[in-house]
């Protein structure tokens with residue numbers, strides 16, 4: 127759905143939920159991890175992109191301190207809540223995200239009073255495309271009126287959203303918010319999670335992406351993700367470094383050849399994965415800049431093998447999609463994307479072959495011809511208060 131159609135829908139839905147017109151609409155794209163699996167919390171590198179799927183949030187200030195929340199993705203679950211004294215919502219309820227963020231904004235004196243907030247999205251929730259982060263970023267900008275032009279302003283918003291997501295029980299890093307806040311049309315993004323620096327990398331028109339949903343849903347709170355995080359943390363401790371980002375092949379070899387130094391099972395795999403995955407991100411940026419399409423595809427497939435063999439976060443369904451697509455003309459490489467244990471595979475294909483690639487997938491396959499999206503958009507509808515951006 128184009129931005130215009132989605133924003134028109136967002137205004138209509140706001141009007142029917144609250145019988146009034148929104149002041150402002152914020153369009154926040156979803157993000158896709160192209161490379162950099164489980165590198166973010168190791169202060170590593172990630173190649174990501176925003177998508178043309180987005181969460182739209184329409185808002186209007188209220189004359190009292192009540193928040194009214196509506197989302198068409200979760201009908202019959204509208205919330206009316208006065209300040210922070212409202213009833214406790216059940217775990218997993220979508221409005222907990224919104225209220226956690228409103229709480230963070232209130233703590234920073236950024237959003238006095240109450241708000242009507244309506245959420246309208248074509249980004250599938252829970253599919254690893256960061257609908258939760260898009261939702262939070264959109265509300266932070268729409269309600270908080272926060273400027274988001276400079277890297278420092280974007281980092282501030284990312285930290286507010288992270289604090290809110292931690293509050294609802296998801297111990298996430300800054301990656302998703304930073305990618306969404308730095309999204310740029312026609313560009314992928316190289317993110318460095320040690321410095322929180324983000325660099326746009328031009329994406330050639332000759333390259334397209336296809337996402338295939340395995341249909342298997344992961345739980346961020348499940349044990350697999352935590353097991354990998356723990357292996358990375360204990361490996362860093364064993365090596366005496368602050369994070370696995372500090373590890374080079376030379377320091378690893380020195381450690382391994384020192385008598386008496388040992389690593390627990392799983393630690394060496396975690397180290398080798400993060401080390402090589404950071405290298406793959408660097409090589410991918412170079413491949414994009416030089417137009418080396420086969421090289422880029424091979425890096426995606428190598429990343430999949432590293433996740434599968436070293437982190438054990440693949441599933442038979444994800445492996446199956448990567449190996450089945452490998453024999454399709456136009457396919458350059460593919461991998462699991464996101465935390466793993468289900469979710470999606472992303473495939474790099476020649477743009478000229480994208481339609482043919484999609485046609486040969488078996489009927490009923492949940493596939494998406496993903497387009498690189500643009501950045502955030504702030505769209506005044508019926509402006510009463512100035513918002514900068």
Ligand code: ADP
Pocket residue numbers: 181197198199200218219220221223245246247250251252253254255256257258259261346
């Ligand atoms: P992901 O971020 O990969 O999509 P998460 O499990 O982190 O998956 O976040 C999904 C949650 O974000 C949903 O369960 C819901 O609480 C919230 N969310 C996403 N999209 C919407 C929406 N359109 N309306 C309301 N809440 C949403």
Ligand code: MG
Pocket residue numbers: 256257258259
């Ligand atoms: Mg999320």
